[in-house]
Each structure stands twice: as structure tokens, then as C-alpha cells.
Amino acid sequence: MRTILTAKRLWNGTSFLENPEVTIEDGRLASILSRPSSQDSSPTESGVLNYPEATLAPAFLDVHIHGAAGHDVMEATPEALSTIGRFLATRGTGSFLATTVTAPLDATLRAVEGLTKLIEKPELIQAHSKNGQPIACPLGIHLEGPFLSHEKCGVQPPEHLLVPDIATFDRLFEAAEGRVRLMTLAPELPGAVELTSHATARGVRVSLGHSNANAAQTRAAINAGAASATHTFNAMRPLDHREPGILGVVLTTESLYAEIICDGIHTAPEMVKLWFRAKGPARGILVTDAMSAAGMPDGEYTLGGFPVHVANGKAMARGVLAGSVLTLDRALKNVVEFTGAPLEQALRLLTANPATMTGLTADAGSLAVGQLANLVAVDPKGRLIASIQSGRLATAV
Numbered sequence: 001m002r003t004i005l006t007a008k009r010l011w012n013g014t015s016f017l018e019n020p021e022v023t024i025e026d027g028r029l030a031s032i033l034s035r036p037s038s039q040d041s042s043p044t045e046s047g048v049l050n051y052p053e054a055t056l057a058p059a060f061l062d063v064h065i066h067g068a069a070g071h072d073v074m075e076a077t078p079e080a081l082s083t084i085g086r087f088l089a090t091r092g093t094g095s096f097l098a099t100t101v102t103a104p105l106d107a108t109l110r111a112v113e114g115l116t117k118l119i120e121k122p123e124l125i126q127a128h129s130k131n132g133q134p135i136a137c138p139l140g141i142h143l144e145g146p147f148l149s150h151e152k153c154g155v156q157p158p159e160h161l162l163v164p165d166i167a168t169f170d171r172l173f174e175a176a177e178g179r180v181r182l183m184t185l186a187p188e189l190p191g192a193v194e195l196t197s198h199a200t201a202r203g204v205r206v207s208l209g210h211s212n213a214n215a216a217q218t219r220a221a222i223n224a225g226a227a228s229a230t231h232t233f234n235a236m237r238p239l240d241h242r243e244p245g246i247l248g249v250v251l252t253t254e255s256l257y258a259e260i261i262c263d264g265i266h267t268a269p270e271m272v273k274l275w276f277r278a279k280g281p282a283r284g285i286l287v288t289d290a291m292s293a294a295g296m297p298d299g300e301y302t303l304g305g306f307p308v309h310v311a312n313g314k315a316m317a318r319g320v321l322a323g324s325v326l327t328l329d330r331a332l333k334n335v336v337e338f339t340g341a342p343l344e345q346a347l348r349l350l351t352a353n354p355a356t357m358t359g360l361t362a363d364a365g366s367l368a369v370g371q372l373a374n375l376v377a378v379d380p381k382g383r384l385i386a387s388i389q390s391g392r393l394a395t396a397v
């Protein structure tokens with residue numbers, strides 16, 4: 001099957017092309033050309049999708065997401081992952097890291113094993129596609145826990161938190177057959193620096209978070225290889241002008257990537273602006289931290305195994321925020337609105353940057369001939385106009 005896309009501009013992850021004409025064959029990008037503006041395709045031509053005011057860009061990569069559409073990734077079944085993936089595809093997300101929460105170690109091992117089978121064989125997820133609806137698939141696993149701080153664990157169940165331990169990490173890494181791409185870790189815990197070196201040597205990116213670390217402890221983990229920070233500001237020791245703590249170091253270490261949940265609930269617009277000024281367009285990463293209630297009405301849900309109450313867009317458990325109901329298309333629109341960032345800088349935050357940080361640039365974050373045709377059309381304010389995944393238009397589920 002052949003589809004042609006036209007738009008005002010195309011951003012391929014590094015540069016712009018005016019008047020793009022993208023040809024998709026059998027779900028892959030067959031050509032990306034600039035057409036003379038006099039040769040507009042007829043809007044009625046079959047197999048042609050015209051977005052005359054839009055910018056085409058790579059589909060979004062979410063490196064921190066627990067679930068959506070009523071399901072949690074820790075269910076680790078084809079049904080759960082296909083339901084989550086179908087919903088995400090309609091919101092512009094082409095791929096993601098399935099993110100675990102702290103749970104009993106056996107439960108985490110089981111979830112990781114189940115997820116690994118699905119990451120290795122995405123056709124098991126795709127088999128649940130309804131009416132040819134495209135499905136966003138996981139590219140790897142993000143372990144959020146169990147090596148987190150008791151003081152800053154948020155809703156992560158404290159009874160299952162563990163002290164960093166290389167043997168425990170290796171069990172998780174081996175259960176995932178190496179598919180762990182990212183691990184959140186509190187750098188102040190005993191053994192955290194050693195585990196950061198060990199995990200980094202095995203190709204896992206370490207992200208600092210759920211932490212009450214001081215500045216020196218944070219710098220030690222960065223020197224050992226830590227690559228990013230987990231939901232900057234949330235579940236982190238706040239800034240202090242004499243002891244800058246983890247947050248002061250995260251915001252001022254130029255090489256470090258840093259996630260943010262840009263929903264206007266987890267972080268106020270002014271703090272998103274501060275984060276963007278500090279990290280810049282090359283190191284910021286937008287994530288959702290979404291849980292099963294994303295895309296669902298208010299009500300009672302679960303995150304990992306524990307109950308969460310959702311009302312007015314806020315997911316709460318035991319009086320604290322418990323993940324979000326954010327989608328990346330809203331995060332993009334919000335970051336443009338909150339920071340005034342030009343669209344090409346804002347797009348980097350959920351395409352090129354997460355792909356580069358996790359080393360997944362072959363599969364996400366760019367547009368090149370031969371790749372799966374996973375892309376979005378967005379307007380100048382960053383609002384999603386269309387989501388095309390595996391060459392097919394994703395419509396609302």
C-alpha cells in the first residue's frame with residue numbers, strides 16, 4: 001500500500017525541509033522529497049494526505065510511562081500492551097519504554113520477563129490491532145525502582161524499596177535479556193555509585209530521581225555515568241542556595257538530560273520555564289509518567305498494584321500525586337505555551353533527545369528513508385493534527 005503525505009514543512013530530527021512530500025510504502029518511509037510549491041497534490045487524490053499548515057515530525061518517544069487506557073504495563077500481556085499502544089498511537093506516540101513501579105521483586109521479575117517477550121516480538125502486540133489500527137510498541141524497559149529513597153519515594157511502596165545491589169540488578173537485567181534501557185536510582189543510597197558504573201557498563205542509562213541527595217552525592221553518580229534525571233522537581237530534594245542538592249546539580253550539569261512532566265499539575269509553568277532555560281533544547285526530555293487512567297474518565301484505578309483515585313486530571317494515592325494522565329501531544333502544546341520555545345526546539349524534547357539519551361536513534365526520534373513511517377503532523381502552536389504510525393492514520397479509540 002502507498003500513501004503520500006504533504007505539509008508545509010518537515011523536521012526530520014535535525015533539520016527542516018520546506019514543502020515536503022513523503023512517500024510511504026508498506027508502512028515504511030520510501031522517499032522524503034521537497035516538491036515545487038506549484039505542484040500541490042490534489043486533496044481529493046486517493047492515498048494522499050495533505051496538511052498544508054502543518055509541520056511533519058517524528059512520532060514521539062515516551063521514556064517514562066506506566067500505562068494508559070485502563071491498563072498497566074506491568075500486566076505484561078499482549079492485550080494490555082495493545083490497548084495501551086492503540087491509545088498512545090492516537091496521541092502521536094510511536095514508541096515508549098514500558099516503565100515499572102516498585103513492587104515485590106518477584107512481581108517485577110515476572111513483569112520484566114513478560115514485557116521482554118513482547119518487546120522482542122512486537123507482532124504479538126500487533127496481532128491485537130482492531131480494524132488495522134496502528135499500535136505504539138515498547139522499545140525497552142524503564143525500571144523505576146526498587147533502588148529509590150525512602151524520603152522521596154512518592155507513591156512507590158516503601159516496603160518494597162531496596163538498597164542498590166549489583167546482584168539484584170543483574171537478576172532484573174537478565175530477566176529482561178538486556179532490554180532494560182533506563183533505570184531510575186537515588187544516588188545517595190549506599191552502593192548507588194557502584195551500581196551506576198555497573199549498569200552503565202551494561203548499556204543501561206541511569207536516571208537520577210526519587211532522591212534526597214546532596215550535591216556531592218549527585219555529582220558522584222554523574223561521574224560514574226548517570227545520564228539523566230527522572231521527572232525533575234518531583235520526588236526530589238528542593239533547591240537550597242547553600243546546599244544546591246540534586247536539583248541544583250541536575251539543572252546546572254550541561255551534559256545531563258532531564259525529564260519533566262509538563263502537565264501544569266506536577267510542575268507550574270514558571271518551573272517548566274526555569275527547567276527549559278537550564279537544560280536547553282538539547283538536554284530536556286518531556287515524559288508523561290502516565291498511569292492506567294490516561295485517556296479514561298475520572299474514577300478508581302491502580303498503578304503497579306496500588307489503588308489510585310483520579311479526579312479533574314489529578315491522579316492521587318495516599319495524598320500524593322501518583323503518576324499522571326498526561327499524553328505527550330498535550331505536553332508538547334504545554335511546553336510551547338509555558339516556555340515560548342520555537343516548535344523545532346520543543347519537538348526535540350520528545351523525539352531526538354529521548355532517542356539519543358537511550359541510544360534508540362535507529363528506531364525513534366528521526367525520519368529517514370527505510371524507517372517505519374511513524375510521524376506526526378503538528379500546527380505552529382504544537383497542537384497535534386494527525387498521528388501516522390506504521391504508515392497508517394491513527395484515529396481516536
Ligand SMILES: [Zn+2]
Nearest residue numbers: 064099144289
Ligand atoms: Zn513514574
